[in-house]
Amino acid sequence: MTDDINFITKTKQLIDGLKSVCANYGLGNDGNEFKIITQVFLYKFLNDKFRYAVKLEKPSLVNDEKNFSQALKDLPEGEYQFLLASLDPNIPRLQPEHLMSHLHGAQNSGDFAKLFDDTLRQISIENADVFSVKSSTGAKDILFDELSNFISDSSQRDAFCKALINKLFEFSFEEMFKQKYDFFATIFEYLIKDYNTDSGGKYAEYYTPHAVARIMAKIMVPNPVKGVKCYDPSAGSGTLLMSLAHEIGEENCTIYSEDISQKSSNMLRLNLVLNNLTHSIPNIIKTNTIAQPSYLDSKFDYIVSNPPFKLDFSDFHGDLGKDIFKQRFFAGIPKIKAKDKDKMEIYLLFIQHIMHTLSENGKAAIVVPTGFITAQKGIEKKIRERLITNGWLRGVVSMPSNIFASTGTNVSVLFLDKKTDNQHIVLMDASKLGDTIKEGKNQRTVLSTAEEDKIISTFNQKEAIEDLSVVVSKEEIEAKNYSFSAGQYFEVKIEYIEITAEEFGNKMQTFENNLAGLFAEGNTLDQKIQKQLKGLLYE
Missing domain, CATH: 1.20.5 (Single alpha-helices involved in coiled-coils or other helix-helix interfaces)
Known part of the structure; x- marks a missing residue:
């Protein structure tokens, strides 16, 4: 545990050091700082991952950083190519001149910024098949930008790139790989905490709390599974997918995702690399899931989603009525709001999309505004009716208020399962759990580990607990006008006192x-x- 904390502290110090370099060159809080920090961090991680994998294959190579690239250069060409071929497909393929040790030793050469950018560009080209994010058209992005160009004063570019390399060179991930520590979720959250906010305009990302992600994953996967396909149609930076993959086992699942945001897609790529899911990077698609879905005809075994609740989608609203979409949006399409377009309920489209893409034995967990579970008419009720008619509702957990610091909307989680027991549906009201803490300008409710475990065990064991959960049948829900709210099923008790x-x-x-x-x-x-x-x- 001490080593674990020590490595986390050192990694955070590296991130802070990189941010300090950006600040010293006028890029602190600049729009491009995010790209610089995350991309050089990724380069460092890939560099160390490659070094570690090569040493396992060829222990005779020197261990010191400075001479490692030279030792690789000294290998016969055929032997080096054989070495690369023997590596796991998820390991990046680097040439000796791509290594950080080579760049560190070449700092006195002229035009260092160009050497730095050229190195990253070459790594991008040679590893595009595994590490590139695709758009819906099939076009692949580049793994690294020309980072020196973010410095407007060309005379400072060499010094800026040298400062980055020197910060990276002081640190190594290799000890972490040896110990197999599982704390990269913590590191990733720290790395992007200044860049993954809800101030990003129309397609703002909302970071799903780890407690919610863990609860969803542990309820969805109570028993071991293998060889499954996992999907998130509004993936963001991938918190839900990472929790799900950890619960299933990274080697037992393949990740698929869609998101309209390029920033989110790049964050997710980094998250997959950090969490030993590199093999799924080619399945990340940057696209508009509702209007231009890449996985419309695909079926998935596990689906998780925290979709945007309300968003202006009037610019592609008309396209959704086409025949190609009618089967998917069986309950209807929310109307354009003349005065409040930004309050159009796009989450209702995501729920229908998820229902459409579930496999024959599929399971899903979807974060929804709590108002959805009791709405008496409209698309909301039609969706709830279909879930009950099909026998797909496994249960609902209504979360505490302010479980998300970025929004005051009360949320619930729908759990769907095409093979569920529809005579024992669990409805839970966890709104009274948790403690309120101050987080910046907002208040957030935090669940303790014991409370998380109580929610998970109560749900998975189908327990009825007074003022927390009820277990009801499909017919009982029909009788209550398809309400998914636990409170409407709690027994009303009248106490009698004899006098x-x-x-x-x-x-x-x-x-x-x-x-x-x-x-x-x-x-x-x-x-x-x-x-x-x-x-x-x-x-």
């Missing part, structure tokens, strides 16, 4: 005396008010 006739008489006499006193006081006040009114004069 004697004498005690009853005494209580009634006390009530009469109190009422007589109140009536008398009221009469006195009436008289005073009337007297005051008569004394009013017009002047």
Whole structure:
């Protein structure tokens, strides 16, 4: 545990050091700082991952950083190519001149910024098949930008790139790979905490709390599974997918995702690399999932989603009525709001999309505004009716208020399962759990580990607990007008206390005396008010 904390601290210091370099060259809080920090961090991680993998294959190579690239250069060409071919497909393929040790030793050469950019560009080209994010058209992005160009003053570019390399060179991930520490979720959250906010305009990302992600994953995967396809149609930076993959086992699943944001797609790529899911990077698609889905005809075993709740989609609203989409949006398409376009309920389209892409044995967990589970008409009710009619609803957990610091909307999680027992549907009201903490300008509710475990075990064991959960049948939900709210099924209890006739008489006499006193006081006040009114004069 001490080593674990030590490595986390050192990694955070590296991130802070890179941010300090950006600040020293006028890029602190600049729009391009995000690209610089995340991309050089990724380069460092890939560099160390490659070094570690090569040393496992060829232990005779020197261990010191400075001479490692030279040792690779000294290998016969055929032997080096054989070495690359023997590496796991998820390991980047680097040439000796791509290594950080080579760049570190070449700092005195002229035009270092160009050497730096050329190196990253070459790594991008040679590893595009595994590490590139695709768009819906099939076009691949580049793994690295020409980072030196973000410095407007060309005379400072060499110094800037040298400062980055020197910060990276002081640190190594290799000890982490040896110990197999599982703390990269913590590192990733720290790395992007300044860049993954809800201030990004139309397609803002909302970071899903780890507690919610863990609860969703552990409820979805109560038993071991293998060889499954996992999908998120609004993936963001991938918090939900990472929790799901950890629960299933990275080697037992393949990740698929769609998101309209280029920034989110790049964050997700980094998250996959850090979490040993590099093999799934080719399945990341940057696209508009609703209007231009890449996986429309695909079916997935596990689907997780925290979709945007309300968004202006009027610019492609008309296209959604085409025949190609009609089967998918069976319950309808939210109308364009003339005055509040940004409040169009796009999450209803995501729910229908998820239902459409579930495999024959598929399971899903979807974050929705709590108002969805009780709406008495419209698309919301049609979706709930279909879930009950099909027998797909496994249960619902209504979360505490402010579980998301970035939004005050109360949220619930729908759990779908095409093979569920529809006579034992779990409805849970966890709104009273958690403690409220201050987080910046916002308040957020934090669940303890014990509370998380209680939610998970109660749901998976189908327990009915007073004021927390009920277990109901499909028919009972139909009788309640398809309400998914646990509170509407809680038993109303009336407590009875036995008293004697004498005690009853005494209580009634006390009530009469109190009422007589109140009536008398009221009469006195009436008289005073009337007297005051008569004394009013017009002047």
